[in-house]
């Protein structure tokens with residue numbers, strides 16, 4: 046029997062569904078190339094089986110469990126009292142939420158912080174996981190990682206021995222979840238306006254009182270909080286970092302009451318609350334007068350890397366969804382993947398998702414390295430400047446790329462039950478707001494350029510990489526990048542220096558920040574393309590093309606003519 050048009054259309058959709066990813070790791074050649082460079086072949090070899098196993102779980106069990114939660118709108122609920130009227134301040138979740146947590150934590154994603162030098166591998170698990178969006182657990186991972194690292198770096202021996210074993214416990218059922226509460230109702234960007242007070246007690250603890258306005262992971266077992274000790278100075282200088290256990294020794298809520306859970310646009314499976322504190326017992330993490338500095342340098346830096354990895358994961362999923370759908374969907378008698386405009390969308394999705402992973406893993410490698418050795422001056426400046434810049438660019442691109450993928454889906458892109466994209470879109474916006482809005486990161490960038498001259502290290506780092514001896518296929522791109530550095534980026538920084546004191550300087554800084562970060566991505570892609578060329582077991586063909594497309598698309602190389610564009614789109618979208 047011949048198919049009618051509707052039957053054919055539906056059959057193609059069924060084929061698209063049947064071909065959905067079965068393993069986020071094994072199907073990701075680009076990821077393996079990045080890891081071959083950043084982890085080295087030996088280390089990658091040791092972790093490959095773990096990544097493969099979790100890549101399969103993430104694409105199957107976790108994906109299904111998350112979709113099911115979405116289908117029944119299984120968002121967390123607040124249960125303030127138990128059956129006999131005692132205050133418990135608990136958050137309740139759908140059973141799938143806990144099932145996902147068990148799968149994720151068993152990978153060692155957090156417990157591997159027990160020994161240094163594992164962070165790049167840990168963030169691979171986060172990357173694979175976040176291809177399902179936030180799924181309720183991406184934010185808790187970032188928060189716990191930050192708390193673990195600040196405790197390891199500056200926490201007292203007592204705090205370490207009391208809390209680290211449970212924070213590092215790979216068993217989800219007994220693990221301690223963590224959160225970080227900085228934002229208050231009067232503002233999140235202006236943390237220096239924090240009014241929550243920490244009164245010192247005689248035993249070295251503090252009693253915390255006041256209101257926190259955005260408290261994600263409201264179910265956490267330990268809260269990391271900023272608060273101002275009595276008589277401490279105004280501004281961020283006067284803020285301490287405190288650890289607040291959820292429960293008292295008697296098992297009761299530790300001086301806090303959850304006002305309500307936020308009804309959010311995205312990250313809806315994770316509970317964000319408004320919380321009132323009234324004498325919560327707290328312990329300072331490190332010297333109280335260094336609290337905010339440590340939070341920025343350790344906790345926020347960590348969260349910003351997790352944020353960027355999440356964006357890269359989301360972009361990767363948007364890309365694979367768009368490729369699969371475009372291949373199956375037909376219009377005007379052919380697969381839509383044959384239309385040049387769709388091909389360009391697909392190519393952009395591939396290139397931008399690879400660029401996000403590229404810059405982020407380059408930075409994660411420095412974060413890991415800094416735990417065991419001293420970074421050079423250039424590396425230190427590069428890392429300091431690029432982490433917030435990368436957070437901003439990857440978050441912006443995350444939303445843009447999910448949007449691009451939705452466009453490939455046409456009207457079906459807007460339908461909740463049709464694909465993962467609407468949820469990814471909502472989660473992407475939250476990743477833009479978290480851990481520093483774009484404007485605030487711009488202001489920090491401007492300040493760091495003026496105060497620490499971080500741009501000098503950043504430009505030097507780019508120059509050093511570009512000028513490294515080149516293998517033939519990347520020579521053209523390296524040449525274009527060298528001239529873009531001299532003729533576009535460096536003069537723009539001179540302009541910024543000249544106008545640094547002008548009230549309009551942030552306008553210049555924001556555009557320059559974005560452009561420079563895109564440039565850094567081109568440089569990290571160049572590193573990858575060269576590495577693929579050198580490593581006999583890898584092929585550089587696609588990576589070299591990806592780099593060439595990226596450079597011309599962002600104006601660092603002359604735009605492709607029609608013939609060259611057709612060749613590029615064929616390599617990037619038909620292989």
Ligand SMILES: Cc1cc2nc3c(=O)[nH]c(=O)nc-3n(C[C@H](O)[C@H](O)[C@H](O)COP(=O)(O)OP(=O)(O)OC[C@H]3O[C@@H](n4cnc5c(N)ncnc54)[C@H](O)[C@@H]3O)c2cc1C
Nearest residue numbers: 225226227228232233234259260261478479480482484485
């Ligand atoms: C779902 C969700 C969960 C969150 N979870 C947490 C959490 O667990 N813990 C926590 O501490 N916070 C959390 N936040 C808060 C988040 O970190 C803040 O929203 C963010 O820091 C911005 O603060 P704000 O919302 O008060 O915006 P505001 O600070 O009021 O900013 C409003 C606008 O003004 C701009 N602006 C502010 N200062 C400047 C400046 N100097 N120059 C130019 N523009 C400026 C901002 O960029 C923004 O566009 C969460 C937010 C969301 C959406």
